[in-house]
Amino acid sequence: MIVPDTRPTAADATLARIRSLPADRRRILFTGATIVTMDPALGVIDRGDLLVDGDTITAVGHHLDVADAVVVDATGTILSPGFVDTHRHAWEAQLRRIMPDVDDLGGYVMATLAGYATVYRPEDMYTGTRLAALTAIDSGITTMLDFSHNSRTRDHSDAAVQALLDTGIRGVHASMGPHFGTWDQQWPGDLTRLKDRYFSSDDQLLTLRLAALATAEIAGPALAYGPELASVAEDLGIGVSVDAVFGTASSEAVLRWAEGGLLGPDVTLIHSTGLTAEAWKAMGETGTTVALAPTSDAQIGLETAIPAVDEALAAGIRPGLSIDVEVALASDMFTQMRALHTVQRMRAVNAAHGTDRRPSRITTHDVLDFATLQGARTNGLADTTGSLTPGKKADLLVVRAEDLNTMPLNDPIGTLVLGSDARNISAVLINGEPRKWNGQVLDVDLPTLRTEVRASRDYVVNTPAP
Numbered sequence: 001m002i003v004p005d006t007r008p009t010a011a012d013a014t015l016a017r018i019r020s021l022p023a024d025r026r027r028i029l030f031t032g033a034t035i036v037t038m039d040p041a042l043g044v045i046d047r048g049d050l051l052v053d054g055d056t057i058t059a060v061g062h063h064l065d066v067a068d069a070v071v072v073d074a075t076g077t078i079l080s081p082g083f084v085d086t087h088r089h090a091w092e093a094q095l096r097r098i099m100p101d102v103d104d105l106g107g108y109v110m111a112t113l114a115g116y117a118t119v120y121r122p123e124d125m126y127t128g129t130r131l132a133a134l135t136a137i138d139s140g141i142t143t144m145l146d147f148s149h150n151s152r153t154r155d156h157s158d159a160a161v162q163a164l165l166d167t168g169i170r171g172v173h174a175s176m177g178p179h180f181g182t183w184d185q186q187w188p189g190d191l192t193r194l195k196d197r198y199f200s201s202d203d204q205l206l207t208l209r210l211a212a213l214a215t216a217e218i219a220g221p222a223l224a225y226g227p228e229l230a231s232v233a234e235d236l237g238i239g240v241s242v243d244a245v246f247g248t249a250s251s252e253a254v255l256r257w258a259e260g261g262l263l264g265p266d267v268t269l270i271h272s273t274g275l276t277a278e279a280w281k282a283m284g285e286t287g288t289t290v291a292l293a294p295t296s297d298a299q300i301g302l303e304t305a306i307p308a309v310d311e312a313l314a315a316g317i318r319p320g321l322s323i324d325v326e327v328a329l330a331s332d333m334f335t336q337m338r339a340l341h342t343v344q345r346m347r348a349v350n351a352a353h354g355t356d357r358r359p360s361r362i363t364t365h366d367v368l369d370f371a372t373l374q375g376a377r378t379n380g381l382a383d384t385t386g387s388l389t390p391g392k393k394a395d396l397l398v399v400r401a402e403d404l405n406t407m408p409l410n411d412p413i414g415t416l417v418l419g420s421d422a423r424n425i426s427a428v429l430i431n432g433e434p435r436k437w438n439g440q441v442l443d444v445d446l447p448t449l450r451t452e453v454r455a456s457r458d459y460v461v462n463t464p465a466p
Ligand SMILES: [Zn+2]
Pocket: 087, 089, 147, 243, 244, 270, 324, 325
């Protein structure tokens, strides 16, 4: 006999009630959950309540007495901050897993940046970026930094921004010109127009950053971070994310930037593999942020291929985590957390093996901190998101802790980091708005999306690079 599960119907009625209220006059009370706040002062709250008022978390605690809220019984679930992705190239999503056994960076660059990228139209930028953002939401990523490095024309940039807007994700559009092929040369000047058009308010879902490469090695000097690009960012009052930071040339660049005053909390260095001790010292002293990409470092083989978590921590930098390229990697944060946790502990034990030293191991709490609060700090959004702290925006996950793979709940942080995946995420709220509910991403017409994604993929892979 099949026992009917009545919860979906009840939950749908709850969602309907939530959505029937205007966003700014809506109060949602989650009750009876294990609340993993990731706020150092609040810790984990057993059988707790959390109140969302409009777009903001206004209270976390026990037995909150709220009169006019829509009550969501969250018994048997974990409430977690949404994950924060500090770097991914979202436009490539329709090419996902097209080179699962990529040999090295050269292989990736030639196929993707010197190949497929050069035939992308604005609609392909839109399709890829939207697909990446929806997939991120499905797997609990509520903030995604889109390192959009195929801005061949203004229309390409507009399409990428519009895709973020249309999904409701907390998006960071990090804009960079393309590496190869013909393009309008509108970047970085076009950042001024983008800012005026899409990013004029300080209190909005999307933010803008300048994106650059560390050195001229891959694509020449125009894309390399230095005094000129730094002054563009400074004039606009935006942060900078620098990709392809690895090896000797990047280490020398880091020292030049430090000397020129071009590092600081508003600058993120991505990967940071194989850097010298002097470079790390300069990064630590300037409060520069770091975005690790644990699976791409290993999979694509960037310099040492080892995610630089120990080096970052030794320099006093708590890093964020990132997905990078779906062409050869998984799309979700659970994979990043588990890969980093495993690799770091393997290294720590291996280094101490045969000695009297105690291995210096990171914990599941460290990894979840990197994936949430530190990611928010890395993206320049520490006051907005990354923890379930009253006053921050309501970017949160409801994770079922009584599913086949998550029961019984013995340690909520261990369950999130080691035992959960996208299937356990029952609901995702971004800025107080439900974006996934009852295990389904909302407002997505999957058959239509499939048709669009296939058509774009077919166009991109079948059109010869000029
Ligand atoms: Zn990258």
